[in-house]
Amino acid sequence: MTDYAAPRTSRARTPVEVSRLAAQRLGLPAGWWGMLMLIASEGTLMGCFLATYWYLRIRAPHWPPDGIPEPRVVVPMTLAGVLLLTSVPMHLASRAVRAGRLAATRWFLLIALLVQTGYFAYEVDDFGNQLRSFQPARDAYASIYYTLLGADHGHVLIGMLLNVWLLLKLSTGLTMYRLNATVAIAWYWHFVNVLTVVVIGSLTSVHVV
Amino acid sequence: MATIEFPAEQRVDRLERQWQSKPGVLGWLTTTDHKRIGILYFWTTLVLFGIGGTEAMLMRTQLIEPNNHVLGPASYDRVFTLHGITMIFFFIIPMTTGAFGNYLVPLMIGARDMAFPRMNMLSYWVFLGSGIFLYLGLASGNGPNGAWFGFTPLTLRLFDPSRGADFYALALIFNGIASSLTSSNLIVTMFKLRAPGMSFNRLPTFCYAFLAAAFGLLFALPALSADCIYLFLDRNHGTHFFDPSKGGSNLLWQHLFWFFGHPEVYILIVPAFGIATAIIPAFTQRKIVAYPLVAIAELLVVFIGFGVWAHHMFVVGMPTISVVFFAAATAMVVIPSAIQVFSWCMSLITGMPRFRTPLLFIAGFIWMFVNGGLTGIMFVAVPFDQQVHDTYFVIAHFHYIIFGAAVFPIFGGMYYWFPKLTGKLYFERPGQICFWVIFAGTNLLFFPMYIVGLLGMPRQIYTYSSGMGWDAYNAAESAGAYLTALGIVLLFANLVVSYFKGEPAGPDPWNAPTLEWATSSPPPDFNFAVIPTVSSAYPNWDAEDRERDARKLADGVMVLEEGHEQPVSTTVDGRFAEVIEMPHSSPWPLVLGVCIALVFGALVIGHYGIAGIFGVLCLLSLFGWHWKEPQES
Numbered sequence: 001m002t003d004y005a006a007p008r009t010s011r012a013r014t015p016v017e018v019s020r021l022a023a024q025r026l027g028l029p030a031g032w033w034g035m036l037m038l039i040a041s042e043g044t045l046m047g048c049f050l051a052t053y054w055y056l057r058i059r060a061p062h063w064p065p066d067g068i069p070e071p072r073v074v075v076p077m078t079l080a081g082v083l084l085l086t087s088v089p090m091h092l093a094s095r096a097v098r099a100g101r102l103a104a105t106r107w108f109l110l111i112a113l114l115v116q117t118g119y120f121a122y123e124v125d126d127f128g129n130q131l132r133s134f135q136p137a138r139d140a141y142a143s144i145y146y147t148l149l150g151a152d153h154g155h156v157l158i159g160m161l162l163n164v165w166l167l168l169k170l171s172t173g174l175t176m177y178r179l180n181a182t183v184a185i186a187w188y189w190h191f192v193n194v195l196t197v198v199v200i201g202s203l204t205s206v207h208v209v
Numbered sequence: 210m211a212t213i214e215f216p217a218e219q220r221v222d223r224l225e226r227q228w229q230s231k232p233g234v235l236g237w238l239t240t241t242d243h244k245r246i247g248i249l250y251f252w253t254t255l256v257l258f259g260i261g262g263t264e265a266m267l268m269r270t271q272l273i274e275p276n277n278h279v280l281g282p283a284s285y286d287r288v289f290t291l292h293g294i295t296m297i298f299f300f301i302i303p304m305t306t307g308a309f310g311n312y313l314v315p316l317m318i319g320a321r322d323m324a325f326p327r328m329n330m331l332s333y334w335v336f337l338g339s340g341i342f343l344y345l346g347l348a349s350g351n352g353p354n355g356a357w358f359g360f361t362p363l364t365l366r367l368f369d370p371s372r373g374a375d376f377y378a379l380a381l382i383f384n385g386i387a388s389s390l391t392s393s394n395l396i397v398t399m400f401k402l403r404a405p406g407m408s409f410n411r412l413p414t415f416c417y418a419f420l421a422a423a424f425g426l427l428f429a430l431p432a433l434s435a436d437c438i439y440l441f442l443d444r445n446h447g448t449h450f451f452d453p454s455k456g457g458s459n460l461l462w463q464h465l466f467w468f469f470g471h472p473e474v475y476i477l478i479v480p481a482f483g484i485a486t487a488i489i490p491a492f493t494q495r496k497i498v499a500y501p502l503v504a505i506a507e508l509l510v511v512f513i514g515f516g517v518w519a520h521h522m523f524v525v526g527m528p529t530i531s532v533v534f535f536a537a538a539t540a541m542v543v544i545p546s547a548i549q550v551f552s553w554c555m556s557l558i559t560g561m562p563r564f565r566t567p568l569l570f571i572a573g574f575i576w577m578f579v580n581g582g583l584t585g586i587m588f589v590a591v592p593f594d595q596q597v598h599d600t601y602f603v604i605a606h607f608h609y610i611i612f613g614a615a616v617f618p619i620f621g622g623m624y625y626w627f628p629k630l631t632g633k634l635y636f637e638r639p640g641q642i643c644f645w646v647i648f649a650g651t652n653l654l655f656f657p658m659y660i661v662g663l664l665g666m667p668r669q670i671y672t673y674s675s676g677m678g679w680d681a682y683n684a685a686e687s688a689g690a691y692l693t694a695l696g697i698v699l700l701f702a703n704l705v706v707s708y709f710k711g712e713p714a715g716p717d718p719w720n721a722p723t724l725e726w727a728t729s730s731p732p733p734d735f736n737f738a739v740i741p742t743v744s745s746a747y748p749n750w751d752a753e754d755r756e757r758d759a760r761k762l763a764d765g766v767m768v769l770e771e772g773h774e775q776p777v778s779t780t781v782d783g784r785f786a787e788v789i790e791m792p793h794s795s796p797w798p799l800v801l802g803v804c805i806a807l808v809f810g811a812l813v814i815g816h817y818g819i820a821g822i823f824g825v826l827c828l829l830s831l832f833g834w835h836w837k838e839p840q841e842s
Contacts, residue, residue, distance in 0.1 A: 006776065010790035010840040026786040027779040030324045030401045037393035037427060045431035048465060052435065052450070055464070060456050137447030140456030147442070165832065176789075177838040 015174040019100030022179055031177075035184035039191045042155065046195055049148045053202055056140050063206060064141050068134050071145075073204045076126075080200040083119045083156070084193045086112040087186075094186035102174050105182060106167060112189070113163045120156050127153065145203060152199040155192045162188060217762040221738050223770040228321070228734035231794055239794040241326035242734060246333050247312030248630075253333075254304040257340055261295035262694065264288045269654075269690035272683050275675035285671035286354035287373075291347060293357030294377070297477065298384050299340050301615055305480035306391050306426070307336065309622060310419045312630070314395060316725035316732060317413050319404025319741040319748075321775050324397040327795050327834065328390050334802025336387035339380050342809055346376030353377035356669060358470060359440070361451040361462040366444045375444060375813050378437035383809050385430040392423035403778050404724070405767075405785040406743035413723050413746065414497060417504040418483025425476040425511040433469035436462055445815065460525060467518035474607070475514035475542075477615045478578075482507055482549055484618035485571045488625050489553055490747070491721035492568040493560025498552045500746055506545035506552075513542050523594045532591055540589045546582055550575065566640030570621025573648045577613025581606055584659065599669075602662025608655045620647070620700060627704060628718050632730040633711030639703040646696030653689030657682040722747035727755055740767040740776050743783070773839070790840040797834035804830055 009025055012018040057063045064070060093108035127149065136146040162185045169178050230236040230245060237245060267288050271280045280288060315323055323329045346352055351372040355364040364374040399412065399420050412420075439450035440462070449455035451462055486497050497503055519527060519535040553575055562568060584606040588594040597603060627635050661682040666673065673679055717726040727749050728737055739758045745751055761767055769776065773791045778784060804827040811820035 006785045006787050008771075008774070008788045010772075010788075021787075024787075025777075026784055027401075027777075030397050030777060030789070033397040033400055033780075034325060034328075034393060037396060041389050041393070041427055041431055044428050045435055048432045048435035048468075052439070052461060052465070055461060056450075056456060056458065059458065065456060136442075137449070138455075140449045140452065140458075143439075143442065143448035143450055143457070147438070147448075161828065165835065169835075175838060175840070177840070 009176045012176050013173075015100035015102045018174050018176055018179055019098060021176065022098050029176075029180045029183070031180035031184050032187065035187050039188065043191065043195070046148075046151060046155075046199070049144070049151055050198065050202060053144045053148055056144055060141070064145075065139050068138070068141060070206055071204050073207055076200045076204055079119055079122060080197045082115065083196050086115050087190050087193050089115075090186040090189045094183045097174070097179050097182040100174065102170065105174075106170050109163055109167055109170070109182075113160060113167070116156065116160050116163070120153065120160060123153055123156070148199055149203060152196055155195060159185075159189050159192045216765070217738075220762060220765060220768050220770050224735040224738060224768070225733065227770060227773050230734065236794070238799055239330075239796050241322065241330055241792055241794050241798075243311050243315050243323045243326065243329060244732065244734075244736075246329050247308050247310075249333050250303055250307035250311060250336070253337055253340065254300050254308060257295055257299040258304070260344070261292050261300055262697070264292035264295065266690060266694060268292065269687040271671060272673075273687035274684065275673050275677075275680055277672055280671060282671045283354070286669075287347065287352040289669060290353045290356050290377075291343075294343065294353065294380070297357060297473070297611070298381065298388075299336075299343070301477045301611065301619075302388055302426070303336055303391075304619055305477075305615075306388065306395060306419065306422060307333065309480065309484070309619075309626075310391065310395050310423075313626065313725055314398060314416055314419055315402065316728070316736055317416055317723045318399060318402060318407060319724050319737060319743065320398065320402035321736045321740075322402075322791055323394050324402055325394050327792050327798050329394050330795070330798035331802055332387045332390035332394065334799055335390065335805055336384065338802055338806035338809070339383035339387060342383055342806065342813075343376060343380040346373065346380070346813075351376050353380075358466055359462075360466075361440065361443075361459050364440060364444075365451060372813060375441060378441045378444075379809050379813050382434050382437050383805070385434050386805070388426050389430055392426040395419055395423040396427070400780045401777050402775060403783045404741045404743050404748075405776065405778060406783055407748075407778070408783040409781055410501070411743055411746045411748075411783070412504070414486035414500060414503050414507065415483040415723065418479045418481075418486065418507045421508045421511040422476045422479045422483075424508075425472045425479070425514065428515065429469045429472040429476065431469075432465045436465040436469070439465075441812075460522070463522055463525065464518070467521045468515075471518040471521065472511060472514040474611065475511045477611050479507055479511055481574060481578075481615045481618035482510075484622040484625075485553055485574060487721075487723060488567045488571050488618075488621055489556050489560075491625070491719040492565060493556055493562045494720065495556060495560035496722075496747060498555040498559065499548070502548050503552045506548040509545040510542060510549075513538065513545065517542065520588060520594070523588075523591055524598045536589045536591055540586070543582075543586060546578075550579060550582075564641075565624075565637060566635070566644055567621040567625035569641060569644040570617045570624070573644065574614055574617040574621065577609050577617060577651070581609030581614055585610065597662055599667055600662040601658040601666045601668055604668050605655050605658030605662055608658070613651055613655070617647075620644075620697075623700075623704065625719070626725075627707065628714030629725055629730050629732070631708050631711070632714055633707055634714045634718060635707035635711055636703055639699070643696050643700040643703060646699065647693055650689050650692030650694075650696050654686050654693055655689070657685045657689075661686075717749065720750075722750045724748050727758075738762055738768060740769060742767070792839040795834070797830055801827060801830040801834065 007021045007024050009021045012021045089108040089112040093105045096104040096108060134142050136142050166181055166185055230240045230242050267280060271277050271285060311329065353373040353376055355369060355374060359374065359377055362368060399416055442448040443450050449457040451457050451459050486503060490497050517535055517539045519531060520539045523532055624635055624640055661679050664678055666679050714730050716729050724741055727741060739761045741748060741758050742754060744754055748754060769788060773793055774788050775791045776785055777787050777789055779786050804823050807823040808820050808827065811823060
């Protein structure tokens with residue numbers, strides 16, 4: 001039977017009210033579904049880049065081609081692992097926001113953002129250093145290597161911008177809109193983090209596979 | 210609405226104030242109303258259909274006789290390339306998902322708008338920008354000329370030093386953004402905004418078809434975007450994705466293109482299935498036969514479509530095992546297709562069909578689909594496929610599908626929903642005459658192509674010598690093309706005259722089963738004064754439910770007139786979950802759309818710094834967009 005007394009969730013103004021109404025509602029918000037659509041689309045795009053990488057790789061006699069240094073493993077994989085760990089504060093932020101704990105939410109987001117910024121700064125510097133060693137126009141390996149890595153870094157940058165925006169929004173209080181955004185952005189970060197591990201894992205796997 | 214009492218009237222007034230768009234041109238530029246956006250999509254795609262159709266006429270005029278010189282070889286290449294791109298990306302997809310989907314899906318599921326109204330508007334601006342972008346390429350002497358599938362190495366800079374392929378690559382990425390936005394929006398709308406009680410097993414089959422198309426677009430377009438990114442990089446930055454001498458592969462282009470391209474064919478056709486399953490029950494006055502199977506089949510066609518892409522590549526030298534796999538996978542598409550054909554036919558046979566113009570177009574569609582489908586199955590026989598590859602037989606097959614089968618229901622749908630959009634009835638007899646003219650013209654246009662294809666006429670040639678045995682067939686095809694064009698012009702002329710002189714239609718002239726007919730024609734800005742409660746897959750035939758809804762207005766139950774409000778349901782079983790505030794009209798989608806267009810404009814002329822500046826402006830406009838929350842406006 002239909003219940004005609006569903007909550008008017010957008011009206012909630014205080015963290016306590018937002019938290020109470022969020023707990024009352026059934027199912028996940030449309031914003032979360034929207035983020036899932038973005039992840040599906042972006043995931044497929046990155047899947048195509050990865051498929052290209054493996055397609056070219058299994059057909060190549062030497063990978064990487066002669067004259068290109070083999071990618072380093074330990075530092076990039078460790079850093080990808082560190083980035084993956086930011087899923088923990090992102091998840092905690094999404095739990096805290098649902099509990100109406102605004103200050104805790106902001107702290108978790110800030111911690112995640114600091115680590116993400118550190119990761120990104122190192123990777124941008126490293127990307128520049130690698131470009132001095134070999135250029136994307138050198139051969140197909142270099143082309144897909146930089147495309148894949150650059151696209152992954154682009155996703156990290158977008159995630160950081162989302163977190164900055166979220167922190168700005170949360171600095172003036174909590175609404176249902178912001179709660180939904182926090183939950184959705186946490187999911188975006190889980191996607192980016194797993195994606196980074198897969199991308200870096202693929203690019204550095206020449207030693208193993 | 211005539212029986213509304215005072216309190217109910219006040220409620221309706223409040224709803225009107227809450228939901229009305231701004232007046233004048235500004236209202237159209239900033240609207241978030243799905244109906245207005247659907248209408249914008251409709252007119253824009255219609256203009257592009259006219260352009261694509263003119264290109265078709267140019268080709269048929271060129272081929273009407275041997276050794277003709279209406280078009281030279283270079284112009285012909287541009288014309289057939291743009292014809293394909295325009296009809297697929299700028300007519301059928303935006304006409305179905307953008308116009309029909311936008312206008313009808315929220316009405317059919319009892320919602321007041323799409324899940325993301327501003328994103329919906331953005332999708333329109335991006336779509337419009339991509340169309341202008343593509344044709345600016347042509348106007349500047351840089352029209353793409355490598356066919357709609359843009360195979361490398363033909364489209365690499367070595368063979369195409371113009372910027373044609375750059376316009377092609379960027380226009381398709383640009384257009385893909387619009388389609389991805391629309392498809393995401395359609396999916397979330399159908400998942401979350403269904404009226405209370407509309408569980409998934411009560412979703413109209415029309416919506417299932419659009420859900421399937423939206424999922425198809427969401428997962429297929431990224432492959433095309435990836436391919437076009439590589440093409441742009443190879444052409445402009447010296448990368449080597451498609452350069453075998455440097456470890457690249459031309460087959461990479463084909464694999465990615467067809468991983469998009471074949472699901473794309475089903476994305477084009479599935480909305481037509483949906484329109485057919487909306488029209489058939491209305492004109493047979495019976496429920497569609499095997500509703501659950503039809504719903505599943507619509508989804509299954511697109512799902513299987515993702516596993517068949519390499520059947521476009523049987524002549525490229527793939528291993529036999531791959532060829533056999535893709536041939537077998539292709540044969541599987543027959544199963545969901547046949548389920549639907551049987552359902553349509555059995556519904557017609559066991560119902561009481563009234564062959565009004567919309568149903569005539571659906572009957573014509575069934576003929577076209579079976580015809581194109583049966584010749585499609587023939588390609589599963591690999592040697593046959595290799596024999597007729599790149600001949601007019603293939604052209605005939607896919608035009609029966611993507612003109613006959615995909616566009617006939619669009620025409621039928623225009624007639625079927627014309628009373629809903631305009632509040633007027635169209636003129637029946639001229640409509641039926643238009644159908645027969647178009648039907649005869651289309652068959653005369655495409656059937657001889659099968660024969661001339663079997664006789665060996667290759668596709669994409671700008672002319673041919675006499676004495677090949679092709680002359681009479683080509684002359685007949687061109688005559689068919691003119692006849693089809695005449696029929697289409699008459700079809701729209703009838704609608705225009707009907708708009709001005711037609712009889713009033715009332716809310717439901719067909720006694721149709723879906724919810725869009727439960728509201729006035731044209732629908733008010735808020736769609737439904739009372740959010741309907743649904744208890745079957747044919748809610749407008751549930752008279753008691755609709756009467757109960759009408760009584761709720763006076764009591765203010767499910768009217769939700771306190772704000773710009775929309776109920777949200779649980780995803781699977783459609784339980785009433787919460788009431789949310791929807792965004793009002795906004796200038797930001799237009800601002801962002803313009804910034805995105807300028808990014809692409811700067812990219813195609815190679816000014817990357819300027820592209821970066823506009824990219825930053827895109828981000829800033831996104832910040833602006835989200836600054837004010839829906840409940841604050």
